[in-house]
Amino acid sequence: xxxxxxxxxxxxxxxxxxxxxxxxxxxxxxxxxxxxxxxxxxxxxxxxxxxxxxxxxxxxxxxxxxxxxxxxxxxxxxxxxxxxxxxxxxxxxxxxxxxxxxxxxxxxxxxxxxxxxxxxxxxxxxxxxxxxxxxxxxxxxxxxxxx
Numbered sequence: 237x238x239x240x241x242x243x244x245x246x247x248x249x250x251x252x253x254x255x256x257x258x259x260x261x262x263x264x265x266x267x268x269x270x271x272x273x274x275x276x277x278x279x280x281x282x283x284x285x286x287x288x289x290x291x292x293x294x295x296x297x298x299x300x301x302x303x304x305x306x307x308x309x310x311x312x313x314x315x316x317x318x319x320x321x322x323x324x325x326x327x328x329x330x331x332x333x334x335x336x337x338x339x340x341x342x343x344x345x346x347x348x349x350x351x352x353x354x355x356x357x358x359x360x361x362x363x364x365x366x367x368x369x370x371x372x373x374x375x376x377x378x379x380x381x382x383x
Contacts, residue, residue: 242310243317246301246370250318253293259345261285267343274338276351283358290362294318294369295376302374311374315367322363329359 261282262270270282278286301310339351 239305239307239310239313242301242303242305243314245304246297246310246314247317249300250293250297250366250370253296254290257289257293258286261289262345262348267339267341267348270348271339271343271352275353276339276348277353278355283354286354286358287365291365291369291372294366295373298370298373298375299377300373301370302377308374311370315370318366318370319363322366323360326359326363329354329356 265281265285269279271277272279298311298314301314302308304310343351
């Protein structure tokens with residue numbers, strides 16, 4: 237039961253950090269540095285920011301999971317879950333109709349989340365970056381502290 241709770245807690249922490257940090261990043265960057273001119277295709281700046289934020293969120297989730305589970309099993313299960321769910325969430329990037337061809341100058345956070353189009357390679361890489369972050373965070377739990 238401890239492992240299952242640890243996985244749920246780790247995933248919840250990851251989801252919360254992703255939602256908050258991505259929302260703040262969108263507000264900080266603004267529409268013009270998040271999206272390419274006139275479209276919903278994301279910029280290279282957004283891709284870099286999202287990779288960093290995703291790995292950090294996953295590492296914190298992995299750390300939380302590892303601390304609660306008190307073993308490596310919880311973070312391994314969480315990493316596998318991140319890959320499976322991440323690949324499932326990548327399916328729309330392959331199969332969904334294209335985003336609206338043009339966008340106006342004002343875009344709400346919700347509108348950005350609904351219409352943003354990241355490169356296909358990014359949608360497929362995210363689950364593995366997340367799993368790496370989870371295992372990295374779990375590893376940090378195992379590091380001996382220095383006096």
